[in-house]
Amino acid sequence: xMFDIAGKRFRFxxxxxxxxxxxxxxxxxxxxRPGIExxxxxxxxxxxxQEVDQGELKQELASLGYANAIIQRTGQGDFFIRTGELTGExxxxxxxxxxxxxxxxxxxxxxxxxxxxxxxxAHNAVIAVAVAAVGVLLYITWxxxxxxxxxxxxxxxxxxxxxxxxxxxxxxxxxxxxLDWEINLMFITGVLAVIGYSVNNTVVxxxxxxxxxxxxxxxxxxxxxxxSLVETLSRSLNTSLTTLFVVLALLLFVGASILNFAxxxxxxxxxxxxxxxxxAPSLLVVWEKGEWGRFVRRPARA
Amino acid sequence: MPRRNTLVFxxxxxxxxxxxxxxxxxxxxxxxxxxxxDLQGGIHMVYKADLSQVEPGEEASVIEGVMEVMSNRINxxxxxxxxxxxxxxxxxxxxxxxxxxxxxxxxxxxxxAILEFGxxxxxxxxxxxxxxxxxxxxxxxxxxxxxxALTSRYFKENTYIDRDDLGRxxxxxxxxxxxxxxxxxxxxxxxxxxxxxxxxxxxxxGEDGIPIAPIxxxxxxxxxxxxxxxxxxxxxxxxxxxxxxLPVPLEILYDQTVSPLLGAxxxxxxxxxxxxxxxxxxxxxxxxxxLPGVLASLALIFYGALVxxxxxxxxxxxxxxxxxxxxxxxxxxxxxxxxxxxxMKEEFRTGRTLGAAIEAGFNRAWTAxxxxxxxxxxxxxxxxxxxxxxxxSAPVMGFALTLLxxxxxxxxxxxxxxxxxLRLFVGSPVAKKTSLFSAYLGRK
Numbered sequence: 090x091m092f093d094i095a096g097k098r099f100r101f102x103x104x105x106x107x108x109x110x111x112x113x114x115x116x117x118x119x120x121x122r123p124g125i126e127x128x129x130x131x132x133x134x135x136x137x138x139q140e141v142d143q144g145e146l147k148q149e150l151a152s153l154g155y156a157n158a159i160i161q162r163t164g165q166g167d168f169f170i171r172t173g174e175l176t177g178e179x180x181x182x183x184x185x186x187x188x189x190x191x192x193x194x195x196x197x198x199x200x201x202x203x204x205x206x207x208x209x210x211a212h213n214a215v216i217a218v219a220v221a222a223v224g225v226l227l228y229i230t231w232x233x234x235x236x237x238x239x240x241x242x243x244x245x246x247x248x249x250x251x252x253x254x255x256x257x258x259x260x261x262x263x264x265x266x267x268l269d270w271e272i273n274l275m276f277i278t279g280v281l282a283v284i285g286y287s288v289n290n291t292v293v294x295x296x297x298x299x300x301x302x303x304x305x306x307x308x309x310x311x312x313x314x315x316x317s318l319v320e321t322l323s324r325s326l327n328t329s330l331t332t333l334f335v336v337l338a339l340l341l342f343v344g345a346s347i348l349n350f351a352x353x354x355x356x357x358x359x360x361x362x363x364x365x366x367x368x369a370p371s372l373l374v375v376w377e378k379g380e381w382g383r384f385v386r387r388p389a390r391a
Numbered sequence: 392m393p394r395r396n397t398l399v400f401x402x403x404x405x406x407x408x409x410x411x412x413x414x415x416x417x418x419x420x421x422x423x424x425x426x427x428x429d430l431q432g433g434i435h436m437v438y439k440a441d442l443s444q445v446e447p448g449e450e451a452s453v454i455e456g457v458m459e460v461m462s463n464r465i466n467x468x469x470x471x472x473x474x475x476x477x478x479x480x481x482x483x484x485x486x487x488x489x490x491x492x493x494x495x496x497x498x499x500x501x502x503x504a505i506l507e508f509g510x511x512x513x514x515x516x517x518x519x520x521x522x523x524x525x526x527x528x529x530x531x532x533x534x535x536x537x538x539x540a541l542t543s544r545y546f547k548e549n550t551y552i553d554r555d556d557l558g559r560x561x562x563x564x565x566x567x568x569x570x571x572x573x574x575x576x577x578x579x580x581x582x583x584x585x586x587x588x589x590x591x592x593x594x595x596x597g598e599d600g601i602p603i604a605p606i607x608x609x610x611x612x613x614x615x616x617x618x619x620x621x622x623x624x625x626x627x628x629x630x631x632x633x634x635x636x637l638p639v640p641l642e643i644l645y646d647q648t649v650s651p652l653l654g655a656x657x658x659x660x661x662x663x664x665x666x667x668x669x670x671x672x673x674x675x676x677x678x679x680x681x682l683p684g685v686l687a688s689l690a691l692i693f694y695g696a697l698v699x700x701x702x703x704x705x706x707x708x709x710x711x712x713x714x715x716x717x718x719x720x721x722x723x724x725x726x727x728x729x730x731x732x733x734x735m736k737e738e739f740r741t742g743r744t745l746g747a748a749i750e751a752g753f754n755r756a757w758t759a760x761x762x763x764x765x766x767x768x769x770x771x772x773x774x775x776x777x778x779x780x781x782x783x784s785a786p787v788m789g790f791a792l793t794l795l796x797x798x799x800x801x802x803x804x805x806x807x808x809x810x811x812x813l814r815l816f817v818g819s820p821v822a823k824k825t826s827l828f829s830a831y832l833g834r835k
Contacts, residue, residue: 217777
């Protein structure tokens with residue numbers, strides 16, 4: 090046998106555990122920063138003809154009464170300026186003041202969301218995520234209905250899915266703490282796409298386990314799982330690679346406005362591939378063999 | 392079944408030709424792929440009408456009135472495909488794609504009264520406007536025991552432009568009945584004093600850049616004139632005034648304004664991203680799977696053309712997020728091919744002939760392809776539904792729709808197109824050169 094994936098399961102759990110722990114600590118410390126779609130406010134994207142220093146821009150905004158403004162620079166040299174909800178007049182005054190200080194200014198984009206719409210959006214996004222979770226759950230239950238222990242398969246697939254979401258949230262909380270990245274609608278969209286992708290991968294692996302169990306490849310469940318993993322390995326890796334290629338292309342060329350989304354996909358695809366190869370099947374083995382005790386103490390050597 | 396395969400191949404070719412020509416030539420009246428606001432610029436606004444003063448039962452007709460006035464105000468802006476829609480009970484959504492609108496024009500769309508008249512405030516009084524000419528308060532008068540401000544909502548909708556004896560531009564207007572009463576009281580009181588004219592928070596500026604604030608010469612009852620505007624300003628102002636008066640105030644709930652320049656950059660960048668993505672995927676498939684990889688790449692080109700043709704014909708409004716969904720679907724589209732090729736490889740290793748391995752590969756991989764796409768389809772449908780329930784819907788719906796179309800079409804191209812091409816090759820002398828396959832089949 091070339092690879093022993095199932096046999097290294099506790100090493101994989103350790104890696105995941107560490108990443109998740111860091112993410113959870115960051116979630117507790119930094120939390121997640123909601124974007125204006127969820128918390129209301131305005132975002133102005135401006136371009137200055139002359140070179141403008143981000144620090145000076147921040148100072149100027151503070152002196153105009155926008156001390157809490159968040160400024161981000163895009164790859165194209167534009168600046169995102171995120172403030173509380175601006176009225177048309179306030180926006181005009183702000184632009185005038187910026188032009189007076191930094192020279193010719195072009196407004197590239199203006200985006201403003203009122204508290205009422207923000208509350209609705211947040212509310213509906215929560216419902217959509219909940220409905221998606223229920224939909225995926227129903228699908229998993231259906232997909233594994235003919236398995237010997239459908240409940241085991243369904244649960245392990247869901248643990249893998251939650252694992253992926255927690256890692257993505259943790260990483261975004263770190264990015265939010267360090268770079269002021271925000272959670273917007275595209276982020277939610279990306280997370281849901283990752284959920285679809287991750288379950289999809291897990292199903293392909295489980296599908297093969299089902300087939301090999303039926304064929305009676307081995308009486309040792311661990312061997313069956315490992316064989317199935319090895320057989321589907323090149324498919325899993327190749328599909329992840331081709332998807333990563335296009336996500337990288339998106340990331341490098343489309344830039345700032347869907348940066349969030351592309352990064353969610355990038356992280357999600359890597360984590361999703363890892364979890365469907367290393368976490369979900371490993372959990373199955375642990376469950377089948379009743380090894381839950383090994384999470385807390387080392388095994389007695391035989 | 393070589394004959395049936397040839398038939399399928401011809402149908403696939405015809406479909407490809409149709410997709411390509413649909414992309415190049417206008418078809419069913421569609422000139423090009425419809426682009427979202429973020430790609431061609433424009434504005435997307437949602438307003439909430441204040442219906443608190445409206446009689447119960449009258450709400451619907453009031454909203455209709457608002458929409459008509461907005462439509463009249465939008466028309467002179469020259470937008471090709473404006474959308475004005477009622478949303479819920481008291482909301483109005485407008486979408487003006489491709490427009491490069493000034494802040495002033497944007498604000499005029501939703502202002503009840505475009506012009507307001509003011510008089511100088513006494514020192515102890517609160518001022519609404521301040522400029523180099525002084526501190527101003529709204530000019531008001533009591534009518535039927537109610538204090539009302541003099542604004543352009545009392546203009547008749549027949550303003551027009553003319554020149555006075557000195558050749559200066561004049562905007563002429565008539566007061567309606569209530570306006571006449573107000574004007575009579577107010578101008579009577581202000582004789583010899585200036586009257587300010589304001590738009591929103593700003594004074595109305597003349598051609599010379601100085602606020603227009605004429606000294607009232609005599610009591611004005613029926614009609615008035617504003618002198619000193621530039622020709623362009625007077626024309627656009629007159630059009631907006633004649634568009635009608637909003638029956639109720641509007642509040643902006645949502646505003647997205649994108650400069651058309653920004654959109655052009657995005658189109659360019661996302662084209663590059665799509666192309667580079669597709670080339671990387673094809674290179675990988677060819678290097679790893681050789682001949683079948685080449686066929687999968689051909690299927691991918693077919694896939695791209697068909698999906699874009701569908702986007703154009705449906706039509707799907709393509710947003711940046713939608714392009715993200717499409718590019719992502721390119722990466723996922725080859726998944727079905729990968730599943731099939733890997734399965735073929737296994738079947739070939741168990742000792743089947745190439746032809747039998749291909750058939751078995753397709754048949755056995757089908758359940759995995761179907762099952763694995765189901766979750767993506769579920770997620771797309773839920774996202775689309777989420778999009779339809781929120782105001783900031785365009786990116787979410789765009790992504791969900793393009794990914795959904797992509798996933799469905801990719802199943803078709805992998806199962807039908809790749810298989811047809813592979814069958815053609817199995818029957819040809821090329822298939823004898825197993826080196827084209829062997830690197831991936833793993834049997835010498």
